[in-house]
Amino acid sequence: RQLHYSALMLFMSVSMRSMASKTPVGFVGLGNMGSPMAKNLLKNGYPVIATDVFPESCKELQETGAQVVDSPAEVAEKADRIITMLPSSPNVKEVYTGPNGILKKVKKGTxxxxSSTIDPAVSKEMAIAAEKMGAVFMDAPVSGGVGAANMAKLTFMVGGVEEEYHAAQELLTCMGANVVYCGQVGTGQAAKICNNMLLAIGMIGTAETMNLGIRLGLDPKLLAKILNMSSGRCWSSDTYNPVPGVMEGVPSANNYQGGFGTTLMAKDLGLAQTTATNTKTPIPLGSLAHQIFRVMCSRGYANKDFSSVFQFLREEEGQ
Amino acid sequence: RQLHYSALMLFMSVSMRSMASKTPVGFVGLGNMGSPMAKNLLKNGYPVIATDVFPESCKELQETGAQVVDSPAEVAEKADRIITMLPSSPNVKEVYTGPNGILKKVKKGTxxxxSSTIDPAVSKEMAIAAEKMGAVFMDAPVSGGVGAANMAKLTFMVGGVEEEYHAAQELLTCMGANVVYCGQVGTGQAAKICNNMLLAIGMIGTAETMNLGIRLGLDPKLLAKILNMSSGRCWSSDTYNPVPGVMEGVPSANNYQGGFGTTLMAKDLGLAQTTATNTKTPIPLGSLAHQIFRVMCSRGYANKDFSSVFQFLREEEGQ
Amino acid sequence: RQLHYSALMLFMSVSMRSMASKTPVGFVGLGNMGSPMAKNLLKNGYPVIATDVFPESCKELQETGAQVVDSPAEVAEKADRIITMLPSSPNVKEVYTGPNGILKKVKKGTxxxxSSTIDPAVSKEMAIAAEKMGAVFMDAPVSGGVGAANMAKLTFMVGGVEEEYHAAQELLTCMGANVVYCGQVGTGQAAKICNNMLLAIGMIGTAETMNLGIRLGLDPKLLAKILNMSSGRCWSSDTYNPVPGVMEGVPSANNYQGGFGTTLMAKDLGLAQTTATNTKTPIPLGSLAHQIFRVMCSRGYANKDFSSVFQFLREEEGQ
Amino acid sequence: RQLHYSALMLFMSVSMRSMASKTPVGFVGLGNMGSPMAKNLLKNGYPVIATDVFPESCKELQETGAQVVDSPAEVAEKADRIITMLPSSPNVKEVYTGPNGILKKVKKGTxxxxSSTIDPAVSKEMAIAAEKMGAVFMDAPVSGGVGAANMAKLTFMVGGVEEEYHAAQELLTCMGANVVYCGQVGTGQAAKICNNMLLAIGMIGTAETMNLGIRLGLDPKLLAKILNMSSGRCWSSDTYNPVPGVMEGVPSANNYQGGFGTTLMAKDLGLAQTTATNTKTPIPLGSLAHQIFRVMCSRGYANKDFSSVFQFLREEEGQ
Known part of the structure; x- marks a missing residue:
């Protein structure tokens, strides 16, 4: 479906939005990621009007200076720029289109x-629903974890109408180091899903390759060096090597603690799978990578960094 | 099995080898790769004593100044440094241990x-057989194609006793730009097989990912740029992108002509598969990559560059 | 979510439904499958009140004696037993919960x-929505194609409250040879999806195995015979062998015409994939089977019987 | 390579072999399978002349009445019908063509x-080597485990020249219930490898399918019943169901004890993989099945029955 809102009407709506940069910003979803993101808005001088289903999360942010309200609808009454950071597609639907959702009270031009990572088809649905109310919806999922959120070092991949990109950028740069415009609504999600799928494939591939090389008598550091100067080079081999002892400062050097959990990677691959199924796109390796991380979740690796696939694949027979 | 040859005896044998650098070098296997390699030795002032099963190949090299003889055994009689460049394991076995093979007439210390790409287990067998005759065998497979062979820009990955590495290096640098010592006999093959397996996985992964992103509305150049600044980055995304229009000077910009043929990649993945099976190493993605390139060979992609997997996976239903 | 409708209220609603067996039956969806199904109800003496988005389909059924109305809502006004047969989940949602949908006008106890093949999660949604209106929803997807639909030889896999199963069975036996009760709402879909996933795996497995055996020198008929008396036996090897010349009366004997199209199998595997992703169930082979049929759809096999995977995998290099 | 031995010469050699049925039979390889097989020959009145590398195995058979000798060569001096039952290809090469191997002393017409399960390419090599000595080599791998060996209930799949099949059959029927002629040398191995590959695919497919169905709310017994009356039916679903509680008398009913170990299945899939690689045959599911059983061997399932793949795939997140 095309978005029908004409450029003119959009311009008019936007002109109704408060242009002064330090008017309040709404924030829905104060979890591990959302909470530090909201704090970074506060640090940058933006008043924040926030809500979350967990009262403790609200209370914590309130103590940092935010105004807490009872529902997404109430946030929408009080702010004409709103950021949402939620765990999954159903939460996003609820927060936007549910009985106390943002769209119940949203002001024209909001x-x-x-910033949730969800199915781009849901982003498009939300954009259409928002447009009907005269508001503008953009998807802006992040890469980078809790650490990056704390330090305002996230990368945002942004999809939505280009005219609004600069307005979004103003806020996102308070919370991240990189903001990339990707195209129409949903392409932010698409970019994130695509990157993580290729990352997953590269990581399992690196783990298999390092394991095979070691068994064939190669020293792991030397093998990594050879790969990294050759056509096998990838981020997983040169920046985040999964073999203990090859690099320092990565999860493989710390028993796969920290980093990006296998269960989160499995979730993102589930999104890749669903979008691929819906668009009839074959993703043989992406699909198998999904299955491998899914099995790992069942075998005790759910909360280890996803580079622990090296450990999962290598244990010796009889041990 | 350990190689038992003592360092002392090795030293003595080696001292019997002619040390003057411009004594003749033997060369067996004058195909698309071997022929330009031998010519580069001639260019560097080495007399070359060569043989091949195809008389035309011999004749062509003879016209460039090489001495042609009738069999590998005869090469071994006349040269104490010999390079072989053959299509597959059975050819290597024949050339070394066959009735007219090198080892029938090899001199002590040769x-x-x-430089063939073969199963590292066969390299080890040859090394043991050579050692029994007092000779030293090293594996030194190459990466880089016919163009790199012509321009002496190959990369050699070398396995074998370290004491001999410098002697090998002297010759290999005439034919290549990089020479890497990998460890004991067979590790040159191991390094090459590992690199190409990870390359194959990265290429298919990149093709799937780019295809999915395009279907989700992303511009391919923009998607490549995003991947290359993120954790999805790999050689296939940043140096050899498989999507037409994203990069210049790569096979995808030229209808997948030139480059590294699918059938050659399938062969290398067959070696990866065999070594993994023999060492009981799980390689789920490597194995699936092997199958995909194998199917492509049956579907008309055998002689296209292996990045044509993008084309193989993307054609639309009903077209 | 549990279905909260109490057994008592259910009983009361049901008693309001006309018990005389030959009162009208509603039918929505008169495509290749729905049309012969509706005709079989007519043949069994049931008045049929039908609708479809395509006027020609309606007209054809009208000529066979059905009453045609304008919308699913109107069908619901006039019949208290309604069968729907639609292509996919969004159609089912529209027909039940859309602005002119069944649930807009459904009578209590209907x-x-x-009989559509859809995501069991959507079946559950529809059941909940129906329950709110005092109606009872059951899923009853079929196996068997157009031929079986014509001859009333379909198999129905039925999910829903057990008390209603006999009422459903009365109608379904007019259209099918087997009716199997599977459990709560959605389990009919689950059973169909599971069967087709295992069928897909067995078919590709049989194709690979027969191809490998033939290349190793085995006569295909003899190989099929050996498999069928051994532990490799499966429906695809003993009833629907994909190798031309092994059996008569199957699509492989007729250039893969007829039968069950690759594109339909890819659709069902897409449902399997989605339910597996949503329930975090690893299905490595099912997932790869999905990808293989998806690639086949892109390579010209969309409308051939799915057993043509034998042909897809076997063509020789260079042909 | 064709076998060049002419029918006439073959007939002459054969006529030199002792035709009286109760002349001695040689037996090499007295392991878990070979020992009961040799005993069944003794029970049928055949004198047995045996050898093995393990003295205890020899001693045990000696006590049952066999004559034990020191080497395969010595067996060949004393018997003109010899059966071998060895763990893998290298053992077969050693026993036939090694320094004390059968072919060193084999009599013409032997x-x-x-009965080992090995690469059919090795069977062909042995046949050629045997033919040079005027002997006839057949491959006759078995299906059925130690129990079937004890009860003379094995199935033999036999490859080799058809004229000799009846002579082989005479002996094999003492040890097995079914003897199937498969064609030229190597086809016995091919048939066994093919059957076990399809079995492996069917088993993993059944495990995935049952697991998915259970998670979707189906009762496992009911699901098995539905599959078994539908197109999903296979030996793994109807005879050897991997889900505890569905069937009695199978390994899944006994904590996956007994049956056919995962490590043995992984070995057979390794042979399938190698023959497929060598014949350039794509086996995507067979290859993935191989990888899955290989990973299971690393994760503690090596000695459980291969149907334990159900358990491997199903364990819940967080358990």
Missing amino acids: LLID | LLID | LLID | LLID
């Missing part, structure tokens, strides 16, 4: 930025 | 360098 | 039977 | 039957 800018809605969703 | 340095044997095999 | 029995709703959906 | 019938050599190898």
Whole structure:
């Protein structure tokens, strides 16, 4: 479906939005990621009007200076720029289109930025629903974990109408180091899903390759060096090597603690799988990578960094 | 099995080898790769004593100044440094241990360098057989194609006793730009097989990912740029992108002509598969990559560059 | 979510439904499958009140004696037993919960039977929505194609409250040879999806195995015979062998015409994939089977019987 | 390579072999399978002349009445019908062509039957080597485990020249219930490898399918029943169901004890992989099945029955 809102009407709506940069920003979703993101807005001088289903999360942010309200609808009454950061597609649907959702009370011209990682088809649905209310919806999922969120070093991949990109960028740069415009609504999600799928494939591939090389008598550091100067080079081999002893400062050097959990990677691959199924796109390696991380979740690796696939694949027979 | 040859005896044998650098070098296997390699030795002032099963190949090299003889055994009689460049394991076995093979006439202390890409287990067998005759066998497979062979820009990955590495290096640098010592006999093959397996996985992964992103509405150049600044980055995304229009000077910009043929990649993945099976190493993605390139060979992609997997996976239903 | 409708209220609703067996039956969806199914109800003496988005389909059924109305809502006004047969989940949602949908006008106690093959999660949603209106929803997907639909030889896999199963069975036996009760709502879909996933795996497995055996020198008929008396036996090897010349009366004997199209199998595997992703169930082979049929759809096999995977995998290099 | 031995010469050699049925039979390889097989020959009145590398195995058979000698060569001096039952290809090469191997002393016209499960390419090599000595080599791998060996209930799949099949059959029927002629040398191995590959695919497919169905709310017994009356039916679903509680008398009913160990299945899939690689045959599911059983061997399932793949795939997140 095309978005029908004409450029003119959009311009008019936008002109109704408060242009002064330090008017309040709404924030829905104060979890591990959302909470530090909201704090970074506060640090940058933006008043924040926030809500979350967990009262403790609200209370913590309140103590940092945010105004807490009872529902996404109430946030929408009080702010014309709103950021949402939620765990999954159903939460996003609820927060936007549920009985106390943002769209129940949203003001014309409001800018809605969703930083959740969800199915791009849901982003498009939300954009259409928002447009009907005269608001503008953009998807802006992040890469980078809790650490990057704390230090305002996230990368945002942004999809939505280009005219609104600069308005979104103003807020996102308070919370991240890189903001990339990807195209129409949903392409932010698409970019994130694509990157993580290729990352997953590269990581399992690196783990298999390092394991095979070691068994064939190669020293792991030397093998990594050879790969990294050759056509096998990838981020997983040269920046985040999964073999203990090859690099320092990566999860493989710390018993696969920290980093990006296998269960989160499995979730993102589930999104890749679903979008691929819906668009009839074959992803043989992406699909198998999904299955491998899914099995790992069942075998005790759910909360280890996803580079622990090296450990999963290598244990010796009889041990 | 350990190689039992003592360092002392090795030293003595080696001292019997002619040390003057411009004594003749033997060369067996004058195909698309071997022929330009031998010519580069001639260019560097080495007399070359060569043989091949195809008389035309011999004749062509003879016209460039090489001495042609009738069999590998005869090469071994006349040269104490011999390079072999052959299509597959059975050819290597025949050339070394067959009735007219090198080992029938090899002189003590001869340095044997095999640049074929074969099963490392066969390299080890040859090394043991050579050692029994008092000769030294090293594996030194190459990366880089016919163009790199012509321009002496190959990369050699070398396995074998470290004491001999410098002697090998002297010759290999005439034919290549990089020479890497990998460890004991067979590790040159191991390094090459490992690199190409990870390359194959990265290429298919990149093709799937780019295809999925395009279907989700992303511009391919923009998607490549995002991947290359993120954790999805790999050689296939940043140096050899398989999507037409993303990069210049790569096979995808030229209808997948030139480059590294699918059938050659399938062969290398067959070696990866066999070594993994023999060492009981799980390689789920490597194995699936092997199958995909194998199917492509049956579907008309055998002689296209292996990055044509993008084309193989993307064609639309009904077209 | 549990279905909260109490057994008592259910009983009361049901008693309001006309018990005389030859009162009208509603039918929504008169495609290749729905049309012969509706005709079989007519043949069994049931008045049929039908609708479809395509006027020609309606007209054809009208000529066979059905009453045609304008919308699913109107069908619901006039019949208290309704069967739906639709292509996919979004159509089912529209027909039940859309602005002119069944649930807009459904009478209390109406029995709703959906024979579409869709995501069981959507079946559950529809059941909950129906329950709110005092109606009963059952899923009853079929196996068997157009031929079986014509001859009333379909198999129905039925999910829903057990008390209603006999009422459903009365109608389904007019259209099918086997009716199997599977459990709560959605389990009919689950059973169909599971069967087709295992079928897909068995078919590709049989194709690979027969191809490998033939290349190793085995006569295909003899190999099929050996498999069928051994532990490799499966429906694809003993009833629907994919190798031309092994059996008569199957699509492989007729250039893969007829039978069950690759594109339909890819659709069902897409459902399997989605339910597996949503329930975090690893299905490595099912997932790869999905990808293989998806690639086949892109390579010209979309409308051939799915056993043509034998042909897809076997063509020789260079042909 | 064709076998060049002419029918006439073959007839002459064969006529030199002792035709009286109760002349001695040689037996090499007295392991878990070979020992009961040799005993069954003794029970049927055949004098047995045996050898093995393990003295205890020899001693045990000696006590049952066999004559034990020191080497395969010595067996060949004393018997003109010899059966071999060995763990893998290298053992077969050693026993036939090694320094004390059968072919060092084999008499013209001797019938050599190898019941090991090995690469069919090695069977062909042995046949050519045997033919040079005027002997006849057949491959006759078995299906059925130690129990079937004890009860003379094995199935033999036999490859080799058809004229010799009846002579082989005479002996094999003492040890097995079914003897199937498969064609030229190597086809016995091919048939066994093919059957076990399809079995492996069917088993993993059944495990995935049952697991998915259970998670979707189906009762496992009911699901098995539905599959078994539908197109998903296979030996693993109807005879050897991997889900505890569905069937009695199978390994899944006994904590996956007994049956056919995962490590043995992984070995057979390794042979399938190698023959497929060598014949350039794509086996995507067979290859993935190989990888899955290989990973299971590393994760503690090596000695459980291969149907334990159900358990491997199903364990819940967080358990």
